[in-house]
Structure formats: C-alpha cells, structure tokens
Amino acid sequence: MKQxxxxxDYITLGQFLKLSDCISTGGQAxxxxxxTKIEVNGQAENRRxxxxxxxxxxxxxxxxxFEVVSS
Numbered sequence: 001m002k003q004x005x006x007x008x009d010y011i012t013l014g015q016f017l018k019l020s021d022c023i024s025t026g027g028q029a030x031x032x033x034x035x036t037k038i039e040v041n042g043q044a045e046n047r048r049x050x051x052x053x054x055x056x057x058x059x060x061x062x063x064x065x066f067e068v069v070s071s
Contacts, residue, residue, distance in 0.1 A: 001057075002066050004066050006019075012048065013040070013047065014048035017033075017060070021063075022036075033047070033048045053068065055068065
C-alpha cells in the first residue's frame, strides 16, 4: 500500500488523485471519478470534493490502494 502524505488537515479526492499520480491534471478529476471505481474506507465514492483525512484508505481501480498520512 502506497502512502500519500499531506501537510493539511484534509485533502479533497480530486487533489488526492493528482498527488497520487492517478491523473495528471486536476481538470481530469471530474471525469475520472465517474469512469473509475474508487473506494474510500471500503465504500464507493464518486465525489471529487470528498474530504480525505489521515488514516483514510483509498482504493483506485487500476492504480492500487493508498493510505493518507500526515507529514
């Protein structure tokens, strides 16, 4: 499982996808979350504005599993 470190209290799913190299630009997030199976802590998620906090586990189909950690 890859760890993605954030220095703030939370990060949005759209920002997370860019930080984790699942997408290359923030503009792709809108379409990516609709077309790709994404789970946050085992529950399906399709809102790019979903706030992720440290200890959240994000699974992105085709990219693997990530854990949000604080830096």
